[in-house]
Amino acid sequence: MTSNKTLRTDRRTYTKSLAAIGLGAAVAAAGGSYYYYSSKRRGEAAETEKPSTLRVRAWGGGWAEGLKEGVIQPFTEKYGIKVELDYTEDNVLQAKLREIIPAGGEPPVDVNWTTTTNAMREALWGFSSPIMEEDLTHLDELHEAAYPERIEGIEGLPYINVYSYTYSLAYDTEKVPEKPESWRILWEPEYRRSVAMYDDGIGFFAVLAKLSGAKIPDDMEPAWKLLRELKPNIAFVGEDPDLTQGFVERQVALECTIPTNALEARRAGAPVAWTVPEEGVTMENDAMYVPRNLPRNRDYWAKKFIDMAISPEGQSKWCEYLGCPPVNRNAEIPDYMRGDPAFPTSKEDYDKMLIIPYKILVEHEKDWFAKFEEIMG
Template identity: 40%
Template sequence: MTNMLYRPNRRALLRGTAAAGAAALMGTLPGRLMAQDAPAKPAEIIVRAWGGSWVEALKKGVSDPFTAATGIQVRHDLTEDNEIQPKVWAAVAQGRVPPIHINWDTTTNATKSALRGVTEDLSDLSNLAGTTDLAKPVGLDGYPIVNTYGYVYVLAYRPEAFPDGAPTSWKAMLDPKFRGRIALYNDGIGFHFPAQVAGGGKLEDIPANMQAAWDFIAQVKEQQPLLGEDPDFTAWFQNGEIDLACTISTNAREAKKNGVDLAWTVPEEGAKFDTDGLWIPKGLPENELYWAKEYINFAISKDAQQVWCDGLGLPGVVPGLTPPADLVDDPSYPDTPEEMSHLIRISTKVQVENESEWFGKFKEIMQG
């Protein structure tokens, strides 16, 4: 494994078409993917994904070139990750074939599935040798999950709403002029930790004492924030319905690419840094398991990562990736220790043990 904070040399961006991606795929995995003794190919594999710009980036960087190289169609199931989780768990427990081949999941959710024993081991993927430490799930044996990139829950804002410059604190959400024009995820994900600091608490008190976070969230609740998921954030910004949001930078960037005057920042309290990953549920037929693994193996190749992560605007898990031109030295694309020092990272184990309670507390406050 190489250092997670490897700073890549600047070079020309790789813009792969499906055909070019297919060639890269065949070159990346000559020993397995094109092996003469490879098992029979299924007609399709099903990958659970998030919608909007998220699935478009996956399609361009991974799914389309995989199909071009193998002939296997990739169907994207856009069921939300929290909704499909119990369906997968039930299928494995009952000995049924799971409803998907691959889950594109938050690392925290994926860790819950790994601890439940429903995930296949991915330690034999050949491309793991070329990944950074970020690819390894922390606190788990082997690779029941492969992390695929990191991301930051930034404070996104409309510059026209801040004529004096970017907001420096999450406390900007408390300004009465933004009443009804703030957005948060409907379970508060990404907001709990900076709220702890903004409310006067300490990160080291998480999870034992988070009253400061709940008090700050209660103040924000009085501002009547909009609550939603990734596609909602993009639409709200595009429609001019919000001025501030705690959101993954990908959503803000997508709105900006579509012509919305938008910017984002990491406030003085910090911002949550986390990872997503790919995993395979147990119970697939042997040949389908083989090709599902090949899909993930390609997803962590340099060629696929460059296109996929470029589309998401997120730092991947392979050294030497070129940041998108619009994100060079951007705090939402950390690739140095200095940039990482401004971000909040809480152990996956702590999140797994407490996330359901945090989500419930957030919803209780918002519905109160």
């Protein structure tokens, strides 16, 4: 099995956040409304002629291997439809869809597996074929985190969030012998040049807003002021491999990172743990959707593929391979995830997550990335 470090490195550039504040401001601004379906169905969608293959956009490396093992193999065994993976980068495919779909052309993929921020952006452009309750058989088994925010004028679901991951507070247990209770430990003078995080600030904006009282998205200045005060304690900013090595080489004491990186450092012999501080942590998702303008039979079977991806069977194997918490309540939870809110799998865990609606992220996050880089530059 490919290591989780390899998994995350293969697509780190494209995981841009499902942030969160817990202050209520952003949620209120977006209406806080989500799609919920009753368990009463109108009947199953009528089966159509099977295509010989489906085309699914994917990340490469371990991400593709996990999809093959957990979803593609059981899908092909059940329906006899082969699946071809398209490794076009998220943003390159997005540019193609902007040309093809408005012109009425057929998209190059049947299923787009992408970040939820991209899925929301493309849904707002009207690129997704709505998923109705009769299209999927596992909707009633999903955690709330699987459901997208409501988009005015769209019936059904524009996409499905297929798993979660968090940006937690990881720490060197020899340099920080007691588990930190608050993110405020990052600002303590004793940790000068001992803190690391992502080079665009991903996963940290919600924390800054929570600590500073910033109002997302209208007044972020308190967050930027707090970030400037943190700068003397920053040892480096980087990508996933850098954050793992930061612990392995004992360069840092504290990081804002995904637990996978801390786990990789621990496997390499570093004394590392992670926690969800009292303020909470940012949680993100990746998503799947079916693009518009497909022939009817391809649209139908593409949604069947997504149904397999959110099934207990698919989620159990796929999410364990990726090291990401599943969104199906009936999926098997790996032992190392149980009881750890850094791997949210229950309502109690989700209550500790900080969430900025994706519609706000679509509009503002690129500016936040630029501001973070300006301050840290």
